[in-house]
Amino acid sequence: MAVVIDAIDVVKNKKRLPVEAFFVDTSVIIDYLDPFSRSLEDRKMAKRNETVREVVGLLRNMGVRGLSTITVALEYYKHLQVGFYRAFLPVSKFDPDDFKDRREKDPAFMQAWEGQLGVFKKSLTKTFPLQPPTIQVEELMKVFNGTVADFGDFALSNDVLHRQRDMRCIFSNDADFYSFPDDLFLLTTFDKVIKRAREEGKLFAGET
């Protein structure tokens, strides 16, 4: 099991982390950026956006960097592309050919898409800078069986586990990461994972 770090506890009590950096998963980027302004209607989304912003901001002040991987960037881009298209028109189905037409010919669509891309690029260069991949492809495909986690999460953990020890940390609220090896730190705000880790002696205690 991964060692769980309670993100709120760490930032509120200014505890020293056992790592110098963390990698974000796709859902954390979605919560951080709220690309379709779902926080307007969804109070839970607003709260997640507020919490992730606070945690990332305070960790940055503590000198802990947020980073990203290419697999996460690809997953997030797909989410952005499909969601943007469906919201902008608005339609229930994504049509990739129509998307390509509009991004070249529809001025209003192009302008709004450029705005989204600008934030996408800045987020993955400044807020959570992309790191060169360390994925071991052969090992990844040999071990992946689709029962423990989704492929994207598996690829992210494979990448992070092949980095130096003080970078083996994933910020995610997906309970699946808890089942990854001891070598991995899971930074999270998900109370159920934190409670389970506490009961199982896998919660990082830390020092202030």
Next chain:
Amino acid sequence: MKTLKVTELLGTPVLLAAEKGDELSKHIRNSLGLLTRSIEVDFSGYQFLSSAFLNHAFGQMCIDEEWDVEKFHRTIKITGLDEDDKDELSVALDNAQTRLRMLKKGIKPEELFERIPA
């Protein structure tokens, strides 16, 4: 032009909670009237900012008043925001236009977004 200093008005440099955005929106709406057609909103001195704050402070205003982005900028002059946060404000304003189109077509945003996979 009248200036609202956000951090003084809200009593904090931490602009994260959606409720704080609602609060700023109320102050702005109360300040705009027949004689005050435009206002400066000054963010200098802020520490943290969230998308939820921007959506609730400005996006909801564009939806309620049915403002396009040009009308927003004619009415509200934003100062003191860093460049990255200005980009996020632009996305919040664009998304408000998207919401207006949805609502005019009778589409509930929460239903449409529920079906977008993460």
